[in-house]
Amino acid sequence: MKAFSRIVLMATSLLFISACGEKSETSQAQVKQQKFKWKLVTSWPKNFPGLGIAPEKFAQHVNKMSNGRLTIEVFGAGQLVPGFEVFDSVAEGTAEMGHSGAYYWKGKIPAASFFAAVPFGMNAVETNAWLHYGGGLELWQQLYKPFGIIPVAGGNSGAQFAGWFNKEINSVEDLQGLKMRIGGIGGEVMSRAGALPVNMPGGEIFPSLQSGALDASEWVGPYNDLAFGFYKAAKYYYSTAWQEPTATLEFLINEKAFNGLPSDLQEIVLVAARAVNDDMLSEYTARNSAALKTLVEEHGVEVKTFPPQVIEVLKNTTKVVIEEMAANDEQVNEVWTSYKRFYDSIKSYHEISEQAYLQNRQ
Ligand code: CA
Numbered sequence: 001m002k003a004f005s006r007i008v009l010m011a012t013s014l015l016f017i018s019a020c021g022e023k024s025e026t027s028q029a030q031v032k033q034q035k036f037k038w039k040l041v042t043s044w045p046k047n048f049p050g051l052g053i054a055p056e057k058f059a060q061h062v063n064k065m066s067n068g069r070l071t072i073e074v075f076g077a078g079q080l081v082p083g084f085e086v087f088d089s090v091a092e093g094t095a096e097m098g099h100s101g102a103y104y105w106k107g108k109i110p111a112a113s114f115f116a117a118v119p120f121g122m123n124a125v126e127t128n129a130w131l132h133y134g135g136g137l138e139l140w141q142q143l144y145k146p147f148g149i150i151p152v153a154g155g156n157s158g159a160q161f162a163g164w165f166n167k168e169i170n171s172v173e174d175l176q177g178l179k180m181r182i183g184g185i186g187g188e189v190m191s192r193a194g195a196l197p198v199n200m201p202g203g204e205i206f207p208s209l210q211s212g213a214l215d216a217s218e219w220v221g222p223y224n225d226l227a228f229g230f231y232k233a234a235k236y237y238y239s240t241a242w243q244e245p246t247a248t249l250e251f252l253i254n255e256k257a258f259n260g261l262p263s264d265l266q267e268i269v270l271v272a273a274r275a276v277n278d279d280m281l282s283e284y285t286a287r288n289s290a291a292l293k294t295l296v297e298e299h300g301v302e303v304k305t306f307p308p309q310v311i312e313v314l315k316n317t318t319k320v321v322i323e324e325m326a327a328n329d330e331q332v333n334e335v336w337t338s339y340k341r342f343y344d345s346i347k348s349y350h351e352i353s354e355q356a357y358l359q360n361r362q
Contacts, residue, residue: 031262036070038096038257043083043104045203046076049227050220050283054155054249054276055099061272070265072097083201090252091147098252099154102140103184104199111331113184114339115140115151117160117244119318121339124156124246124281125354126346131248134342139335148255152273155249155280158288159241161225162306163218164209164234169306172313181205181217185325186243189317202228209233218243222291223284231299240306242314249280 040059044052059072075095077083086098087105103116115136122130130136131153144151163182167174176194187197198214202224208214210233217234219225231237251273258266295301306314326333 032069034069034262036261036265038070038072039075039080039094040072040097040099041075041080041086041089041095042098043077043086043100043201046074046079048076048202048224050157050224050280050287051099051155051202051249052076053283054280055251057279058099058154058251058272058276061275062268065268065272066265070261070268074099077201077203083203087147087149087252090149090254093148093254093256096254096257098250100250100252101184101247102151102250103247106184109143109331110325110329111143111335114332114335115143115248115250117184117186117247118322118339119186119189119243119245120315121245122343122346124158124248126343126350127246127248128153128156128277128281129346130339130342135338136342139338143331143335144252145255150253150255150258151250152253152270153248153277154251154273155277156284157220157224157244157247157249158281158284159221160218160244160247161221162238162240162242163216164225164230165216165236165238166209166234167215168236168304169238169310171307172310175310179213179215181208181214181219182243184243185318185321186218188321189243189314192317192321193313206230206233220247221284221288222295223287226291226295231295231301235302237295237301237303238306239303240311242306242311249277251276 040055042052042055046052047056055074059074062070062072075081080095081089083100084104086100087108089095090098101116102112105112115131121127127136131140137152140151163180167178169175172193175190178195180190180195180197181200182190182197183199187199190197200208202219205214205217205219206228209217209230217230219228219230225231225237253269258269261269292303296303322336326336
C-alpha cells in the first residue's frame with residue numbers, strides 16, 4: 001500500500017508539475033508573440049554621420065536581437081518633433097525613445113550638462129568609467145526620474161574641436177562680442193569671457209555662419225564638421241578641445257514604455273544601447289583623423305590653436321562657473337561632487353599610465 005501511495009503521489013506531483021509547466025510555457029509563448037513598435041526621435045538630421053547613424057544602428061540591433069518583436073522607427077530632427085523637443089516628447093510618451101545630448105536640457109535641469117560634457121573635464125574613456133563603474137549613471141537616472149525618463153549612455157564623440165571662426169583668436173579681447181554657437185557649460189564660460197553664446201541645433205549652424213548671424217560655432221570635430229561643410233562658411237578651424245573633452249550622447253527611454261516590455265526585450269534595449277555607446281567612440285576615433293586630412297589637403301583649411309593666455313582664462317572661468325552652479329543647485333552639487341571625486345582619482349592614475357605612455361610612445 002505504501003508503495004502504491006507513493007506512486008500515486010508521484011504521479012499526481014508529475015501531473016501538477018506538468019500542468020504548471022504547460023501554463024508557464026503558454027504564457028511565455030504569448031509574451032514572446034507580442035510585438036512592440038516604438039518611435040525614437042533625435043536631435044540630429046536623419047542619418048547624419050556618427051550622431052544620426054548611432055540610433056539607426058541601435059534600432060537595427062534591437063530588431064535583429066528581438067527577432068522583430070521590438071521594432072523602432074527613427075526620426076531625424078524636425079521629422080516628428082524639433083531637435084530641442086526630444087526630452088519633452090519622450091517624457092510625454094509621444095515617442096518611446098530619444099537620442100540627444102543631456103546639455104540641451106540645462107534650462108530645465110542644470111545638472112544635466114554634467115552628463116554630456118564638462119569643460120576641462122574627463123575624456124571619453126574616463127567618463128564611461130565614471131558612468132558605469134563610478135556611480136554616474138545612477139545619479140543621471142535619479143535626475144530624470146521625475147520626468148518618467150530612463151537615460152542611458154548613447155555614444156561618445158571623443159575630444160571635440162574648439163570650432164570654426166571667421167576671425168582669429170589671438171587674445172581674450174578677440175572673444176568680446178563674438179556671436180558663437182556653443183551650448184552647455186562651455187556656453188556659460190564663453191559668455192563670462194565676453195562672447196555672445198547661442199544654442200541652436202546642428203542643422204541651423206551652416207546658414208547662420210554664412211549669413212553672418214554667427215561669427216563662430218563649435219559643433220563636433222573633423223568627421224562631423226566636414227559633413228556639414230563648415231569649411232565653406234568659416235575661415236579658421238581651431239582644434240583646441242576645451243569645452244567638450246568628450247560629449248556623451250544619451251538614449252532617453254520612456255519609463256512606462258520600458259516597464260511594459262518583457263524582461264528579455266528590456267535587456268536587449270539596454271545591451272544594444274551599450275553596444276552603440278562603445279561603437280560610436282570607435283567610429284569617431286577612426287574617422288576624425290581621416291576627415292581632418294581631407295579638410296586640410298583638399299579644402300585648404302587652416303588649423304589653429306588658442307593661445308595659452310586664452311586657455312588659461314577659459315580654464316579659470318570654468319572653475320568659477322561650476323562652483324557657482326554647485327552652490328546654487330543641490331542636484332548640481334551632488335553630481336559635481338561625484339564627478340570631481342572620480343576625476344581627481346582617475347587623473348592622478350592616468351598621469352602615470354595613459355598620459356606617461358602617450359608622451360613616451362614612438
Ligand atoms: Ca559640441
